[in-house]
Amino acid sequence: MKKPLLLFLILATICTSSSNAQQVNIDGRLKPLLDNFFELCKSYNIEYNDKLFALKKIAVVDDLNTSQRGSTLGMLQRDEFKNVENIVVNWIAMLDPEILRVVAFHEFGHYFLEYDTHVCDDCGIIMSVVNSSYFEIANDWENQIKILFEQSPVYLRNQNSIATKVAQAYPMN
Numbered sequence: 543m544k545k546p547l548l549l550f551l552i553l554a555t556i557c558t559s560s561s562n563a564q565q566v567n568i569d570g571r572l573k574p575l576l577d578n579f580f581e582l583c584k585s586y587n588i589e590y591n592d593k594l595f596a597l598k599k600i601a602v603v604d605d606l607n608t609s610q611r612g613s614t615l616g617m618l619q620r621d622e623f624k625n626v627e628n629i630v631v632n633w634i635a636m637l638d639p640e641i642l643r644v645v646a647f648h649e650f651g652h653y654f655l656e657y658d659t660h661v662c663d664d665c666g667i668i669m670s671v672v673n674s675s676y677f678e679i680a681n682d683w684e685n686q687i688k689i690l691f692e693q694s695p696v697y698l699r700n701q702n703s704i705a706t707k708v709a710q711a712y713p714m715n
């Protein structure tokens with residue numbers, strides 16, 4: 543008599559997770575960059591699905607602070623419980639595809655690669671606070687990606703847990 547109930551529970555779980563999946567609204571202008579970013583996550587064995595489906599939207603918006611002295615090019619927006627719900631990019635970043643790519647990867651880095659803080663103020667890498675030269679980063683893209691992923695908190699944590707498992711499997715005497 544237990545089987546039908548179990549089946550029902552499994553079905554209910556599948557339905558809930560697929561309805562969650564539909565709620566992530568991904569802006570078509572950021573979609574190719576996001577796909578590219580996820581390909582890189584796969585190659586570095588970084589899980590991104592659960593984080594993706596916890597979001598409401600990933601979008602280009604026109605309501606971020608924009609001024610001559612400095613604009614907010616992108617940010618993570620949080621709900622009242624401090625959970626990230628949106629990844630947004632300022633529309634002015636779209637004026638140049640290279641800037642858009644750096645800004646998008648910077649924000650994806652904060653969220654998917656778990657960079658809670660910036661690496662430096664203005665040191666010419668994707669996770670610095672500001673970037674005086676987006677073009678230097680764009681011209682050094684392959685290397686920039688390597689730094690972004692290999693020095694990310696989530697990647698370093700994975701490496702550590704692999705090292706721990708290996709050490710447990712092959713204890714040194």
Ligand SMILES: [Zn+2]
Nearest residue numbers: 648652660671
């Ligand atoms: Zn940032």
